[in-house]
Amino acid sequence: MTDASRLPGLIALDWGTSAQRAWLLDRVGRIIDVRRPDQGLLATTEGIDVRDGHARELAYEAAFWSACGDWVTAHPDVPVIACGMVGSAQGWADAGYRTVPADLRFGADALVRVRHRRGVVHLVPGLRVPSAADVPGDVIRGEEAQIIGALEALDEPTGVVTLVLPGTHSKWVRVDNGKVLSFTTAMSGELFGLLTADGILARTAVEPRRDDEAFARGLVAGRSRGLTAELFGARPLVLDGLLDPASVHDYVSGVLIAHEVAHQLPTTAPGRVLLCGTEDLCRRYERALAAHGVVPTVLTEDVAARGLWRIACSTGLHHPEAQEQQWQ
Amino acid sequence: MTDASRLPGLIALDWGTSAQRAWLLDRVGRIIDVRRPDQGLLATTEGIDVRDGHARELAYEAAFWSACGDWVTAHPDVPVIACGMVGSAQGWADAGYRTVPADLRFGADALVRVRHRRGVVHLVPGLRVPSAADVPGDVIRGEEAQIIGALEALDEPTGVVTLVLPGTHSKWVRVDNGKVLSFTTAMSGELFGLLTADGILARTAVEPRRDDEAFARGLVAGRSRGLTAELFGARPLVLDGLLDPASVHDYVSGVLIAHEVAHQLPTTAPGRVLLCGTEDLCRRYERALAAHGVVPTVLTEDVAARGLWRIACSTGLHHPEAQEQQWQ
Incomplete structure (x- = not known):
């Protein structure tokens, strides 16, 4: 059983505007391998008309295959999950947004499936604060996985948490008992x-x-x-x-x-x-x-992989116990 | 005497980083002619080493001559005054700064003289709020003429005035009874x-x-x-x-x-x-x-010419009455 837990259990991608990261995780969510293919949304769609859905699909599938096609080929039964701008209107497919207040334990129907030549990629929806007439709302895509991963790292993830994700566009997220209340x-x-x-x-x-x-x-x-x-x-x-x-x-x-x-x-x-x-x-x-x-x-660690692992578990994409039992 | 007052009395330039304006004023300060030669500091010094004082002098003299050499030739006895970055360390000569609180009636020794082939240009010093250890100070060059010109336009220029000069770098100036107290x-x-x-x-x-x-x-x-x-x-x-x-x-x-x-x-x-x-x-x-x-x-009018006229009068560069008397 110890050996079985080290076998691949999930392929996870954080696929943003300018960067891309891909992880091969084992059956209990530990990182086996990580890659930074640097094929973000901008590089992926360069030279194509993003309004042409078919051209976009081909471009994303090619970039996906180049990032982790060997993992998919070697482990055809391992599920694939991706978050970030890959799920936007200019992405592989539009995974939509969930509106706050939003529970961080996603339901099984939250993910959007896109087909590639050997199977399926599951896209994670973003989060959205709706705009009022004169109070701008906000949207995030990809950070929802970081939020989940960061809260996982806390010993005691209950109660009110102010989560700060500094960067080009810093996010300030207010969470209460595993529910995102708002963000700016x-x-x-x-x-x-x-x-x-x-x-x-x-x-x-x-x-x-x-x-x-x-x-x-x-x-x-x-x-x-x-x-x-x-x-x-x-x-x-x-x-x-x-x-x-x-x-x-x-x-x-x-x-x-x-x-x-x-x-x-x-x-x-x-x-x-x-x-x-x-x-x-x-x-x-x-x-x-x-x-x-x-x-x-x-x-200071990269928490997106941990978050994607948790989403895969809560949406039923990955059943750690069931799969481990197969190998017992 | 009425005709005499329409004769040229001052050549005034506002010579900034990216733009240049030149006015020919009559003997009571009214505008006879205006030009916008678009030869700011950057265009004037393009292609020369600004650390080379001689090269800089030649470049400024050429730009000055191109802007209003015909006025100087036609009216060799008319004084010339200039404000703005032309008086900075990268300008024709460094006219320095006056430190606030500063009286807006300049003394005769406030102007810095630079020679050109036919005479002299009088450069107006900037204004400076000195930096304290952790409170940044500030400097202006050229706006001092606008401040003087704007206050002149008031019917009642006494008391406290907050002067706002919006632009790329907006200035907020606090003036009390003709004295600049500070600016940001x-x-x-x-x-x-x-x-x-x-x-x-x-x-x-x-x-x-x-x-x-x-x-x-x-x-x-x-x-x-x-x-x-x-x-x-x-x-x-x-x-x-x-x-x-x-x-x-x-x-x-x-x-x-x-x-x-x-x-x-x-x-x-x-x-x-x-x-x-x-x-x-x-x-x-x-x-x-x-x-x-x-x-x-x-x-909404351009007040720099009015301010330069007032500086020329208060520094004794121009003596309206004396000159007019010559023509009586």
Whole structure:
């Protein structure tokens, strides 16, 4: 039985706009193999008319086969699950959205099936906060698997959790007893990219060098005179010789993250705060949260595979006990 | 004497980073002629090493001559004054900065002289708020002439005035009885340019169409959940069919301007609020100020020439009475 548990049990993909990851998991959800084929939605659909459904299907099937066709061939009975933009209107097929408040234990009918030459891929739907007349809603695709995976990592996943997923478009998710109540996207990461690639701050900066103290100074500034003024502040600091041009990036990062945290951190009852992302971003957000007296639980591992495994189990796509019993 | 007052009395230039304007003024400061030669600092110094002082002098003299050499030749005794980046370290010569609080009546020694083949150009120094250790200061160059010109346009220029100069880098200037106490730059205009040129919102938008209602909705949103979240909000509104993709630009403009005004408008004793800029920007800022119960005085004319005239008079560069007497 111990050996049997190491046999492949699930092929899982997180297939986003610009990146793709594929995992081969064993029969109890441990990672056997991982790949980063770098064939996101944009690369997959390059050169084809995305409105042409048939052309799109062919392109996605080819990209899927190139990512993990050998796994599918070697293990034809192992189910396949995928989350992310692959399930969007420009994806392989539209897996739709589930509307919040949404339970994180998906029902068996939640997944959308698309056929490939040797079987089926099960697409995970996104989550949606509907817009009111003047309060914009929000959508996520792929992060739902990260949310499930991150909560799994908690010893005690009950009660209110504020989950922070920092990135190009950071997500702040409010969860109560395994149910997503709401979420908000803050585009701080994208603004950082735009500001440091072009414009006056890009011209003020030189080749960046890590400067934790400049980041801390940005953190303080980002809570004061408004974002559009504090961002510009990096320039006079450089002109006055009080900020190294090589530290402008870290200063700007501090200003943006402080602004985001000050507005997104719930002012009442944030519950447990769970921070999940790359090591560098987690370190930055941890310091910004500390300024509000919040000590988050930090997860720097990639939790999407764990989430996809849980979805596969709860939707009946994978029956760990049943399959293991076959091998006893 | 009436005819004499229409004779040329001053050649004035506002010579910024990307644009240049030249005015021929008469002996009482009225505009006889205006040109927009579009030879800003960047175009003037293109292809030369700005660290090479001699090459820079030659480039500026050539650009100056091309802009208004005919005026100088025809009126060799008329003084010449220039403000803006032409007086920066990368300009024709460094005219330095005056530190706030600064009186707007310049002394005779405030101007820096540079020679050209037929005479002298008088450069106006900028204004500077020095940086403290963690409170960035600020600098302006050229706007000091606009400040003086805008205050001149007031019937009653005494007391506290909050002067707003909206643009790529908007300036909020606090003036008390003709003295600049402080100022702050907000880079809302630059952020608008970056966000609508590239990134997720640029991809969400289509060819913009003026939509005052979308702007008003952005104004409301820009005061709520933080700038980085409210900006992203345009996208779910479009996805949910609640915002026309052609109106994304106006929505984003509303979010940015509301954020700027909410943070820059003094919460106590703003005094009289004077708004000075293009007609379109003034209309937008007027609506954002109205949300705070503020009705500004609006100036959509170009006030830089008026300010340069006043500087020329207060520094003794131009003696209206003396010159007019010569012609009596």
